[in-house]
Amino acid sequence: RKEVEQDPGPFNVPEGATVAFNCTYSNSASQSFFWYRQDCRKEPKLLMSVYSSGNEDGRFTAQLNRASQYISLLIRDSKLSDSATYLCVVNLGTGNQFYFGTGTSLTVIP
Amino acid sequence: NAGVTQTPKFQVLKTGQSMTLQCAQDMNHNSMYWYRQDPGMGLRLIYYSASEGTTDKGEVPNGYNVSRLNKREFSLRLESAAPSQTSVYFCASSDGLFQPQHFGDGTRLSIL
Numbered sequence: 001r002k003e004v005e006q007d008p009g010p011f012n013v014p015e016g017a018t019v020a021f022n023c024t025y026s027n028s029a030s031q032s033f034f035w036y037r038q039d040c041r042k043e044p045k046l047l048m049s050v051y052s053s054g055n056e057d058g059r060f061t062a063q064l065n066r067a068s069q070y071i072s073l074l075i076r077d078s079k080l081s082d083s084a085t086y087l088c089v090v091n092l093g094t095g096n097q098f099y100f101g102t103g104t105s106l107t108v109i110p
Numbered sequence: 111n112a113g114v115t116q117t118p119k120f121q122v123l124k125t126g127q128s129m130t131l132q133c134a135q136d137m138n139h140n141s142m143y144w145y146r147q148d149p150g151m152g153l154r155l156i157y158y159s160a161s162e163g164t165t166d167k168g169e170v171p172n173g174y175n176v177s178r179l180n181k182r183e184f185s186l187r188l189e190s191a192a193p194s195q196t197s198v199y200f201c202a203s204s205d206g207l208f209q210p211q212h213f214g215d216g217t218r219l220s221i222l
Binding site: 087 | 214
């Protein structure tokens with residue numbers, strides 16, 4: 001079983017739409033959680049950390065559900081520039097246990 | 111502000127050749143990492159260095175060696191390249207093992 005699983009998509013949404021991605025993780029001992037964004041042929045870039053109480057950064061909201069072992073990312077008022085692959089990342093608290101999902105592809109359509 | 115710098119950006123090797131990928135960070139981070147990214151596989155950790163002077167294996171260390179030269183630099187060496195090592199390699203650094211990682215822009219390596 002993979003440590004982190006994401007729906008690969010693709011998600012194709014119109015500009016202005018709200019879209020949500022989920023990511024499940026298998027190890028209940030997971031310590032920290034992040035969402036990264038990766039543009040085609042570029043490096044992953046940190047989008048936001050995910051905190052237990054949930055957190056928001058502008059149009060982006062991240063939530064953690066420890067009981068069900070998933071994290072989510074909500075994007076409101078989608079922009080064309082949001083088109084990218086979104087990676088969820090789970091850390092078990094040691095250096096060699098930083099697990100990346102395979103990513104969810106989002107295309108925002110004019 | 112350079113962040114994490116990787117060299118080279120592209121490389122083509124023949125099977126059996128050796129090479130070293132270089133990585134340097136200017137953020138005074140303690141921890142550094144090497145990943146490979148293959149289609150459909152996500153990022154997989156090759157080796158990491160929690161702090162200067164230490165290195166440890168990740169998920170896919172076979173065929174690779176690393177050196178943490180100093181706090182800034184962390185190199186990845188392929189001693190005898192194989193076609194299965196064709197991939198995009200990313201170096202990353204973080205302030206600590208619980209902290210988010212910052213990535214270099216990658217090295218695209220093809221082995222024929």
